[in-house]
Amino acid sequence: MSARRSADVVVVGGGVIGLVTAWRAAQRGLRTAVVDPRPGDGAAGVAAGMLAAVTELHHGEEALLDLNLASAARYPEFVAELTQLAGIDVGYRPCGTLVAALDADDRSLLRELHALQQRCGLATQWLSGRESRRLEPMLAPGVRGGLRVDGDHQVNPRLLLAALLVACERAGVAFHRVWATELTVTGERATGLTLSDGGTLAAGQVVLAGGCRSAELAGLPPDVAPPVRPVKGQILRLRMPAGRPPLLSRTVRAVVRGGSIYLVPRTDGELVLGATSEECGPDTTVTAGGVYQLLRDAHELVPGVTELPLVECRAGLRPGSPDNAPLLGPSGLAGLHLATGHHRNGVLLAPITGEVLAEVLTSGELPEHARPFTPRRWSPGEPAPAAREEVAV
Structure with a gap:
């Protein structure tokens, strides 16, 4: 069995959302680890990389539009910083x-x-x-x-993932290339993970960023398991x-x-x-x-x-997610945060997701612009609303 290890923050999932969260957390001085058997191999590696805040607009998603626009506005600076740190051109094109x-x-x-x-x-x-x-x-x-x-641009998601991996490594993020098999809960607080190699990983805070598999982690209390599909x-x-x-x-x-x-x-x-x-x-x-x-x-x-x-x-x-919007920030379980449910907009929302989660992890406060996307927007014990039917254009 592997020895017990520890971190301030452990991120479950090494896709674009998990990596940007880990990178920003490490930049804030937190000892950060990512648990994923193949980091950089998430859904974003299949995506086209459209930064389509405007053309992805759907009726009833005005709050999501504001978040998408805010993240799109951050992209030029985000890309410039990431490119400088990682030395990888991520294929950002403001081509419209x-x-x-x-x-x-x-x-x-x-x-x-x-x-x-x-x-x-x-x-x-x-x-x-x-x-x-x-x-x-x-x-x-x-x-x-x-x-x-x-105003709707593009980026190459595969290059973005490669750059985020390098940025995380240079920021001191530790990678555990195994599966997270169970959430450890001690005294009604998330305190770490059991890993598929038999080891354990203690953490002050856990971020669940496992994409559509986020609800599959054993040990998640049913009332905090994210309603993602x-x-x-x-x-x-x-x-x-x-x-x-x-x-x-x-x-x-x-x-x-x-x-x-x-x-x-x-x-x-x-x-x-x-x-x-x-x-x-x-x-x-x-x-x-x-x-x-x-x-x-x-x-x-x-x-x-x-x-x-x-x-x-x-x-x-x-x-x-049920309303096609992400789940960002503290869950109903102390010490457990969610960064999942981004649906069509994972690549677009990478800059603002990393920013929001880093703020939550360091201050405990969910920024105002992210509050409509709290995981607690559905009352505990009540079923989440049915998935909204999309009319795509």
Whole structure:
């Protein structure tokens, strides 16, 4: 059995949320450890990396919009600091986003989204089909309209994860590359973990950042287990042949037959195409139907994609919450904090999540802008509300 070890803070989960939390905690002078058998291999490694605070807006999510915008505003400084510390360019591109409508029904949906954005005071510009094609000439000739959103940017999540790993190591974060098997609770307080190698890890505070698996940790009292669920997303990666100009200059999104599609071009020639949204439990199987749906819809939007080599097909699991918003801060158990349930916005919310959790861990106070996302927003003993149905644009 491994010897007993200790830390001020132990973070369960080494995805983008767990790593940014550990990094910021260590910067505050806390002895910090991360428990994950494969740190840097979370859901963000499958994600496209859209920083889409505006184009991810949905009806009823105005509070989440404020948090998303606040995190997006932090990204340039966040990236600059991380790049300097880790020496890794994370692929941040302030290239903007175009949301396209392929037919009259899609245009009606897009008009509704534009009206919502205007009510929320967001800077978006309506374009005709011709103006949309002038902005992105490779769009299909039938595109009927679009929204230009210059404030929605992108980052490469795989490079972001690599940089966060280096930043954590240089900040003194200890990595335990094993599973956390059970939460230790002593006197109604979380005091550490039992590990899969037989060892234990004592901690002054525990942060549960295990994505869609956050509720699976043994020892969690039922009334504090986070109500998160896996939402499967299949995603494809294509590549521009060497010497060919890119198909797109910015992220392009659309609704095709009511389903959401996006194409995210990288400067290295990669084109990320996604993503399905499937409520089918913890299944990461890539299916023929999912690949067909994505390629079919992408071809209708940008016909040239079918000429590109298909280099990767992956499926990941987003951590969904009942209201599609994250759970941030103290749980109902003393010493246990949550950083999970980010659903579509884990990469986008990385800067502000690290900031919020570092403040909670050092001062015990949840910042004002994060209070709508307290894990205690659902009363103990009462069922969480049903998951909200999304209408994606």
